[in-house]
Amino acid sequence: xxxxxxxxxxxxxxxxxxxxxxxxxxxxxxxxxxxxxxxxxxxxxxxxxxxxxxxxxxxxxxxxxxxxxxxxxxxxxxxxxxxxxxxxxxxxxxxxxxxxxxxxxxxxxxxxxxxxxxxxxxxxxxxxxxxxxxxxxxxxxxxxxxxxxxxxxxxxxxxxxxxxxxxxxxxxxxxxxxxxxxxxxxxxxxxxxxxxxxxxxxxxxxxxxxxxxxxxxxxxxxxxxxxxxxxxxxxxxxxxxxxxxxxxxxxxxxxxxxxxxx
Amino acid sequence: xxxxxxxxxxxxxxxxxxxxxxxxxxxxxxxxxxxxxxxxxxxxxxxxxxxxxxxxxxxxxxxxxxxxxxxxxxxxxxxxxxxxxxxxxxxxxxxxxxxxxxxxxxxxxxxxxxxxxxxxxxxxxxxxxxxxxxxxxxxxxxxxxxxxxxxxxxxxxxxxxxxxxxxxxxxxxxxxxxxxxxxxxxxxxxxxxxxxxxxxxxxxxxxxxxxxxxxxxxxxxxxxxxxxxxxxxxxxxxxxxxxxxxxxxxxxxxxxxxxxxxxxxxxxxxxxxxxxxxxxxxxxxx
Numbered sequence: 001x002x003x004x005x006x007x008x009x010x011x012x013x014x015x016x017x018x019x020x021x022x023x024x025x026x027x028x029x030x031x032x033x034x035x036x037x038x039x040x041x042x043x044x045x046x047x048x049x050x051x052x053x054x055x056x057x058x059x060x061x062x063x064x065x066x067x068x069x070x071x072x073x074x075x076x077x078x079x080x081x082x083x084x085x086x087x088x089x090x091x092x093x094x095x096x097x098x099x100x101x102x103x104x105x106x107x108x109x110x111x112x113x114x115x116x117x118x119x120x121x122x123x124x125x126x127x128x129x130x131x132x133x134x135x136x137x138x139x140x141x142x143x144x145x146x147x148x149x150x151x152x153x154x155x156x157x158x159x160x161x162x163x164x165x166x167x168x169x170x171x172x173x174x175x176x177x178x179x180x181x182x183x184x185x186x187x188x189x190x191x192x193x194x195x196x197x198x199x200x201x202x203x204x205x206x207x208x209x210x211x212x213x214x215x216x217x218x219x220x221x222x223x224x225x226x227x228x229x230x231x232x233x234x235x236x237x238x239x240x241x242x243x244x245x246x247x248x249x250x251x252x253x254x255x256x257x258x259x260x261x262x
Numbered sequence: 263x264x265x266x267x268x269x270x271x272x273x274x275x276x277x278x279x280x281x282x283x284x285x286x287x288x289x290x291x292x293x294x295x296x297x298x299x300x301x302x303x304x305x306x307x308x309x310x311x312x313x314x315x316x317x318x319x320x321x322x323x324x325x326x327x328x329x330x331x332x333x334x335x336x337x338x339x340x341x342x343x344x345x346x347x348x349x350x351x352x353x354x355x356x357x358x359x360x361x362x363x364x365x366x367x368x369x370x371x372x373x374x375x376x377x378x379x380x381x382x383x384x385x386x387x388x389x390x391x392x393x394x395x396x397x398x399x400x401x402x403x404x405x406x407x408x409x410x411x412x413x414x415x416x417x418x419x420x421x422x423x424x425x426x427x428x429x430x431x432x433x434x435x436x437x438x439x440x441x442x443x444x445x446x447x448x449x450x451x452x453x454x455x456x457x458x459x460x461x462x463x464x465x466x467x468x469x470x471x472x473x474x475x476x477x478x479x480x481x482x483x484x485x486x487x488x489x490x491x492x493x494x495x496x497x498x499x500x501x502x503x504x505x506x507x508x509x510x511x512x513x514x515x516x517x518x519x520x521x522x523x524x525x526x527x528x529x530x531x532x533x534x535x536x537x538x539x540x541x542x543x544x545x546x547x548x
Contacts, residue, residue, distance in 0.1 A: 059448050079454030089445035092544035093467045103453040106463070136547040147449075154453045 048216025376435025434476025
């Protein structure tokens with residue numbers, strides 16, 4: 001069981017009077033057998049969700065506290081923690097397959113080996129026949145699937161998702177949520193995700209961390225099991241229709257807007 | 263001749279043909295009689311007709327304005343028999359060789375310099391002022407100095423053209439590098455890319471559309487520097503040919519040479535746009 005741990009992490013950007021995040025602790029676990037944690041950060045704008053994700057990614061250096069992965073301090077980005085961004089950040093000069101194979105190419109994996117692996121991952125995200133497509137020929141949802149497959153190709157221990165469904169339309173978004181759950185189950189990764197979607201957080205998370213701004217701090221943590229129920233075979237619509245789901249949503253919404261000037 | 267060439271003009275990128283009036287007018291079913299291309303063709307034909315009329319009515323002396331027919335006849339003669347000891351093809355190849363040698367030199371120096379400006383503060387500090395200093399100087403101004411330093415041989419001519427090309431190549435590369443999306447670089451790093459791999463696999467391809475635009479501008483700049491470069495001690499080249507002709511008042515060769523230079527510049531532009539479409543089909547589609 002490896003852990004990605006943020007221990008009382010603060011973030012303070014150059015030229016900003018106040019820190020963006022103050023003393024936030026997170027713990028995302030994963031194991032080689034079974035599912036890891038699926039931790040979702042929610043909160044109003046400016047609460048430092050993305051800052052925390054970037055600390056975990058190694059893209060932002062914390063001003064205080066310690067970020068570790070597997071017990072070792074995080075000193076920079078690494079393929080053990082692959083990031084997927086809101087705007088896919090795919091490479092348009094490569095085909096979908098070559099995008100997915102990017103991490104393998106960096107490691108010097110032979111061309112046909114990485115093509116085979118890329119095709120496997122593309123089928124995993126249900127894009128098995130889109131390998132030769134150019135990025136601009138794909139819809140927004142398909143691009144995000146390619147982005148996810150590309151991240152998984154690095155064989156990360158942790159997936160860091162920065163509003164990966166934020167730019168998608170509502171229907172695509174709903175479909176992508178189950179895709180994410182399927183991947184989480186298949187890839188044995190721990191997930192840290194940032195989202196604005198309250199329902200999305202409930203559907204996906206094993207733990208929801210609610211942040212509030214000024215500077216960013218944790219106001220509440222919820223343990224949820226709707227994602228695990230889906231992974232155990234329950235249909236997503238039945239889960240969403242469950243009165244417990246509605247109750248959890250009301251509670252989460254209250255927590256997010258708690259303390260906001262009424 | 264020039265009319266048919268003009269008609270083969272590529273429609274640039276779709277949607278780029280006509281900026282303002284396309285944005286301004288309401289979209290409507292296509293029933294336009296006068297397309298922009300047709301108007302262009304008519305303009306050229308009208309100018310040719312005016313030229314022919316002025317020449318055949320002897321409004322001005324043929325020394326000043328030879329008729330189109332005379333220019334065409336001269337084209338045939340020079341293409342076959344040559345002018346000042348070289349055929350038109352040899353003059354053209356001499357000029358093309360200089361411009362392309364200069365282009366290669368400008369790429370070899372300009373792309374790394376632009377990369378350095380784009381990714382490193384030190385690189386920007388070192389090269390930015392140098393380029394800004396070099397950029398506005400007309401080639402004719404530094405030509406004498408280059409001849410003092412490097413003599414009157416072929417290297418001097420190529421160098422003059424290459425210097426004119428350097429700034430557009432380097433500055434376009436730098437602009438392309440600075441425009442690379444942060445997320446793309448971060449994504450590559452989080453997939454395990456080293457700094458060198460980020461440059462090679464993300465920054466350079468991202469900057470490629472901008473670099474190609476720079477090459478297009480550089481070719482234009484180089485081609486217009488050609489005549490200056492061939493001012494001194496050349497024995498071949500289109501610029502040399504025009505100047506020799508001018509000294510003997512062979513105006514039809516002068517006009518013919520100008521037209522050949524224009525047509526080649528036009529053809530080069532066409533070729534680069536083709537290359538752009540093949541190499542960077544994603545440009546403008548993201």
